[in-house]
Amino acid sequence: MTSTFRSFLGGVAAVAMMAGGTLAAQAADWKYAFEESLTEVQGVYATKFKEAVEANSDHTIQLFPYGTLGESADIMEQAQAGILQFVDQSPGFTGALIPEAQVFFVPYLLPTDQEHLARFYKESKAINEDFSELYAEQGLELLVMFPEGEVAMTTKEPVKSCADLNEVKFRVMTNPLLVESYKAFGATPTPLPWGEVYGGLQTNIIQGQENPTFFLYSTGIYEVTDHITYTGHNNFTTAVMANKDFYDSLSDADKKVIEDAAASAYDYIVEYQKGLAESELKKIKEAKPEMTVTVLSEEERACFKEAAAEVEAKFIEMTGESGKAILEQLKADLEATKG
Template sequence: MRKRFSFTATAGLAALALAAGFAAPAKDAQAETWKFALEEVDGSVQDAFAEKFAELVKEKSGGDITVSIFPYGQLGTSGDLTELVQTNAVQITNASPGHLGSVVEEMQVFSIPYLLSQNDEATKKVLDSADVIYDDLGDSLRKKGLEILTMYPEGEMVWTANKKITKPADFDGFKMRTMTSPLLTEAYKSFGATPTPMAYGEVYSALQLGTIDGQVNPIFAIQEMKFYEVQSHMIWAGQQEFTTSVVTGNDWYNGLSEEKRQILDESIEEATDYIFPKQREYNKERLEKIKEAKPELEMIRLSEEQRDVFRERAEQVRDKYVEMTGEDGKRILEKLTKAFEDAEAEVTN
């Protein structure tokens, strides 16, 4: 697939040219470089995955292939990164399902609250290998020039706010920052909030200035971006694990030699195994840093009864997803729901 670059994507490509010596590689060059762009900053969970992946690729290729990592902001927005991969300017990128939903609408299924399992082992089983992800959704992505390599969670999504929130009524008039995902917008509408889509890099100042009242992210991101500094509460509602995908352009992927594709696939698989426990470790460590930096921050974990109220509201989001995506989306939702149910049954027996 070939797409016309937007202005920002063109700027990202220009930055890539300056930062990485962007040019056609010489045919007889001994080594090659794979460019890996992140949606997050240096030191993030995505960065940990990319660093491990780079280490594995270097080892498996005997140093013939290196991986250059570009943290958030260097090459543009998440949408720009997807375009850069589609056009083979970047080989690999992270792409959150919310953003990929603008390419393949059905990918927004991962934005439905209370869909993923609360059991890490069951979640890994589904995100690692479920046919509904790598065949059904994968086929739709291939038609858009993308190949999905893996998915993994980055931690439970936690609300930060400037007041206590334990029920939907507490969200009345509350401006909650969301990613630019139509279904996430619907999710927070269903919870009673006023969803406010905004770029990641703008969130801190918007919280500081009162343009928004709160945001939702995994703990490590709340700590890295210092969102806790300008908020008074952190709330665990159990509504979602933040998941990311790793994608490449299928032209580039299909053009790899058998040996290089094996290096890529094996490195992705091993990095995925590595990141599941690593992200738990990251989030635990970052929570302790938040507590140490701001001990007066109030931390609230909703009871199951309180969560059930939000869970019931989330049924509206499932209905909206099917309305938006039609029969294909309904089939994806049913298959994914069953995949999580089957995985939970398997790991608990």
């Protein structure tokens, strides 16, 4: 980012903070950006959040779907600068900013059971206390984290083991631990912003990528790959944040409106996603009958699970005692919320 643009951000941020913060007792227009389209999971959550805020206050919220304000790095900078009051961004992109957030990319840490995940994200001490402090250090108020579904690999060639990923250029988010994960899986990890993925697959610059099932359909990424593989290695996590200076400047009444909106939207999105992966996979099969869909057996997953231990050790090496404590707390929270 150029110094001129940084100066511009600073100037706009001052105005945004005045409109969204010190004048919060009056009706304000707040801005909320996210990484997906309005009809995808983050967009549906944002819409419900907006509806709840506007129903219970005089404030209004403008929603900015993916691409309208730039890539993921751009909207995070705008949120930290106070230009945006709210932002939804996956730990996959905040991992460089908050290294401990990379814990969500330790393979096989999170279960595939959606009911268990719904309890975990709502009740986890690591998320609601420990991560709140880490996000605050970066000028962000963590409002909620929620799951978006089991991650599936899409590739040009079938994948039945780690050996099948050998020399495959596999797109990953710009996240150091995700890079290490795909190295451990045997692939050649290739960090790319989302805007370059479809074209990269089309031109064979990359030969694979991972995302939740609904996203494979809504983005049309299935059109440029031939095989969908479920290894059970991860569930996509996202986080909704507010600019902390803005949030701290609000009245207690406005903070409650936001907290209640975040909670009600969470409950809605968890219900909304039930059966979503199955319905979107059905649409993919109808649109592209030749697409193969494979759920790996426990035996076939063995090499990926072996690699997970290596990635977990790498996470602790990257993040030190802080990361180790977060990892241990997450494991304890997962055990406590098993049901």
